[in-house]
Amino acid sequence: xxxxxxxxxxxxxxxxxxxxxxxxxxxxxxxxxxxxxxxxxxxxxxxxxxxxxxxxxxxxxxxxxxxxxxxxxxxxxxxxxxxxxxxxxxxxxxxxxxxxxxxxxxxxxxxxxxxxxxxxxxxxxxxxxxxxxxxxxxxxxxxxxxxxxxxxxxxxxxxxxxxxxxxxxxxxxxxxxxxxxxxxxxxxxxxxxxxxxxxxxxxxxxxxxxxxxxxxxxxxxxxxxxxxxxxxxxxxxxxxxxxxxxxxxxxxxxxxxxxxxxxxxxxxxxxxxxxxxxxxxxxxxxxxxxxxxxxxxxxxxxxxxxxxxxxxxxxxxxxxxxxxxxxxxxxxxxxxxxxxxxxxxxxxx
Numbered sequence: 261x262x263x264x265x266x267x268x269x270x271x272x273x274x275x276x277x278x279x280x281x282x283x284x285x286x287x288x289x290x291x292x293x294x295x296x297x298x299x300x301x302x303x304x305x306x307x308x309x310x311x312x313x314x315x316x317x318x319x320x321x322x323x324x325x326x327x328x329x330x331x332x333x334x335x336x337x338x339x340x341x342x343x344x345x346x347x348x349x350x351x352x353x354x355x356x357x358x359x360x361x362x363x364x365x366x367x368x369x370x371x372x373x374x375x376x377x378x379x380x381x382x383x384x385x386x387x388x389x390x391x392x393x394x395x396x397x398x399x400x401x402x403x404x405x406x407x408x409x410x411x412x413x414x415x416x417x418x419x420x421x422x423x424x425x426x427x428x429x430x431x432x433x434x435x436x437x438x439x440x441x442x443x444x445x446x447x448x449x450x451x452x453x454x455x456x457x458x459x460x461x462x463x464x465x466x467x468x469x470x471x472x473x474x475x476x477x478x479x480x481x482x483x484x485x486x487x488x489x490x491x492x493x494x495x496x497x498x499x500x501x502x503x504x505x506x507x508x509x510x511x512x513x514x515x516x517x518x519x520x521x522x523x524x525x526x527x528x529x530x531x532x533x534x535x536x537x538x539x540x541x542x543x544x545x546x547x548x549x550x551x552x553x554x555x556x557x558x559x560x561x562x563x564x565x566x567x568x569x570x571x572x573x574x575x576x577x578x579x580x581x582x583x584x585x586x587x588x589x590x591x592x593x594x595x596x597x598x599x600x601x602x603x604x605x606x607x608x609x
Contacts, residue, residue, distance in 0.1 A: 386430040387457035423463040469525040476547040478515040494518035
């Protein structure tokens with residue numbers, strides 16, 4: 261018994277096994293064309309994405325950019341690392357036009373073109389250098405706080421330089437003036453110290469002796485808690501930055517607090533004389549809050565003299581010099597004894 265299924269009624273086509281069989285000649289033709297088609301597909305798969313894109317007139321930079329942007333063509337083909345790196349270049353240059361390296365003694369040397377130097381200086385034209393303790397705050401938090409506080413109008417970027425330093429690269433002079441003249445800028449529990457960027461800036465050789473310190477003025481009479489008076493007193497010690505909210509509101513009258521930029525390499529007074537017009541001058545005691553670690557040997561903040569590597573190196577060098585001198589003294593002493601014996605022997609003869 262043969263069962264016939266009404267495929268058209270079900271909305272489907274007739275199965276392949278029920279379809280009309282191909283003629284023997286067509287089967288032979290398809291069999292011959294299959295290897296040829298497989299070979300072409302294999303060669304096409306072996307072709308690089310760069311070769312395929314070049315046929316369409318694309319440059320190497322465009323090829324890499326398409327790959328980095330996740331285009332559908334690039335996702336199916338591999339792209340070389342060199343093409344990816346080249347896509348990140350701001351300008352295309354002719355390698356053959358670059359300066360030819362030379363030699364100075366046994367060291368290779370290269371002369372940088374002036375126009376390249378000018379471009380580098382232009383890039384840093386409106387830059388500042390800041391410093392924070394990155395053991396207490398991370399760079400991402402610094403960027404977030406900076407964006408909230410400064411709200412730059414132009415393009416900007418924070419670039420870590422090491423040793424707690426970072427460059428604040430700005431493209432707008434208005435942003436530079438506002439950040440440089442504003443402040444003090446507080447980043448969590450730290451005060452940001454700013455300097456203008458210089459071409460010879462090197463974080464490895466910087467000597468930081470300045471620190472923001474809260475100065476207490478104990479037992480100060482209430483008539484002298486005026487903001488101008490407190491800032492004037494702070495200037496006797498360093499560069500006054502401001503006062504805290506408790507002092508401004510006079511919530512506690514035990515002491516007034518003034519934030520001062522102190523140079524720890526210079527002597528810090530323990531008291532000052534306050535001169536009062538048409539009144540009686542008085543001596544005001546000075547108390548300092550917790551000071552940062554400061555080395556009095558190398559005049560820099562960050563470590564104590566007991567941990568100073570520079571001082572330890574000097575001590576080791578001095579010991580080495582003394583060790584070199586001691587054998588000479590012993591040799592001179594031994595030579596003196598030998599000469600004395602010879603003289604005694606000659607006199608005995």
